[in-house]
Amino acid sequence: MKKRGFTLVEIMIVVAIIALLAAIAIPNLLRARITANESAAQATLRTISTALETYAAANNGAYPDTEESLTSPTPPYLNKAYGGQTVQGYSYTYSTLTSTAYCVQAAPSSTASGTKTYHVTQGGVLEENACS
Numbered sequence: 001m002k003k004r005g006f007t008l009v010e011i012m013i014v015v016a017i018i019a020l021l022a023a024i025a026i027p028n029l030l031r032a033r034i035t036a037n038e039s040a041a042q043a044t045l046r047t048i049s050t051a052l053e054t055y056a057a058a059n060n061g062a063y064p065d066t067e068e069s070l071t072s073p074t075p076p077y078l079n080k081a082y083g084g085q086t087v088q089g090y091s092y093t094y095s096t097l098t099s100t101a102y103c104v105q106a107a108p109s110s111t112a113s114g115t116k117t118y119h120v121t122q123g124g125v126l127e128e129n130a131c132s
Helices: 008-058
Strands: 090-097 102-108 118-121 125-127
Touching (some): 008 102, 008 118, 008 125
Antiparallel strands (some): 118 125
8 A cells, every 4th residue: 555645855845835925915015005005195195185175265375283283174174183193104294284385295204115205295296206
């Protein structure tokens, strides 16, 4: 009677193939996650900018002095407060928020969540760098 099964060499070859496939796939998945986080940060900045511009249109061109002015009215200009919050690996900061100007920044909370910093200024101008 002949024994059936896998030899140690066959099992080691299968494990090596699986390790090779994982070494190829994992970096691609991490890059895809970073790209998704960066896209989400840009979309969130556009949402904040739209809320600020809508507020200004309703208030004779004056931007709000606080984020609460966007979230507290009924209906709100902005459904969620983003200032000081981290969403999908990006932290949001209102660097400038006056009646005449604004600059909202999205910075990655770690290099694993993103590699680029973005900001949006009055008129909805979205750029890749920190507020100046």
